[in-house]
Amino acid sequence: MTGEQYVTEQGWLKASxxxxxxxxxxGCGFARHGSYPRKRPWGARIARWYCPLGRRTFSLxxxxxxxxxxxxxxxxxxxxxxxxxxxxxVAAARVLRPEIEEAGAVRxxxxxxxxxxxxxxxxxxxxPELLADCALT
Ligand SMILES: [Zn+2]
Numbered sequence: 147m148t149g150e151q152y153v154t155e156q157g158w159l160k161a162s163x164x165x166x167x168x169x170x171x172x173g174c175g176f177a178r179h180g181s182y183p184r185k186r187p188w189g190a191r192i193a194r195w196y197c198p199l200g201r202r203t204f205s206l207x208x209x210x211x212x213x214x215x216x217x218x219x220x221x222x223x224x225x226x227x228x229x230x231x232x233x234x235x236v237a238a239a240r241v242l243r244p245e246i247e248e249a250g251a252v253r254x255x256x257x258x259x260x261x262x263x264x265x266x267x268x269x270x271x272x273x274p275e276l277l278a279d280c281a282l283t
Pocket of ligand 1: 198200
């Protein structure tokens with residue numbers, strides 16, 4: 147499902163969490179706790195549950211959206227691919243974020259590039275037999 151499909155089909159209404167992550171056996175009063183909006187993609191909401199015993203909420207972010215970043219995972223992928231193929235981060239920033247100042251655009255690109263690179267390094271550490279010889283792109 148793309149971010150656009152998630153919004154159009156109101157995917158947060160179909161999200162389900164069958165048991166409390168803190169109390170899998172139940173008995174804690176775990177229940178749906180509405181949803182909250184995300185800025186991007188516009189119109190997206192995130193389904194949320196609440197455990198009264200644990201005094202904690204749990205949110206289900208769909209696979210198409212990036213956790214801790216606004217927007218979709220596809221948007222992050224496009225940013226990183228552009229950064230990897232552009233002659234410099236500045237050049238990539240000019241293409242990806244022409245509406246903001248260059249320094250901010252470079253930070254925006256660098257955060258995504260470093261985040262994906264860090265994730266790939268961790269994956270290689272977790273699956274060395276599979277990824278040891280792969281380029282981290
Ligand atoms: Zn619970």
